[in-house]
Amino acid sequence: xxxxxxxxxxxRRHFITLLMxxxxxxxxxxxxxxxxxxxxxxxxxxxxxxxxxx
Numbered sequence: 001x002x003x004x005x006x007x008x009x010x011x012r013r014h015f016i017t018l019l020m021x022x023x024x025x026x027x028x029x030x031x032x033x034x035x036x037x038x039x040x041x042x043x044x045x046x047x048x049x050x051x052x053x054x
Contacts, residue, residue: 008035015042 015038
């Protein structure tokens with residue numbers, strides 16, 4: 001089980017880094033989100049960004 005937790009935490013860190021790099025989020029806000037919530041936020045951000053370039 002610890003291996004799964006480690007993989008989830010690594011993926012959470014990845015999405016936190018991606019979202020922090022956008023400049024739209026604060027780390028404290030992101031730290032409280034689950035992996036699923038982080039993935040959804042990144043997906044929303046990506047979709048908005050793509051719409052701007054169309």
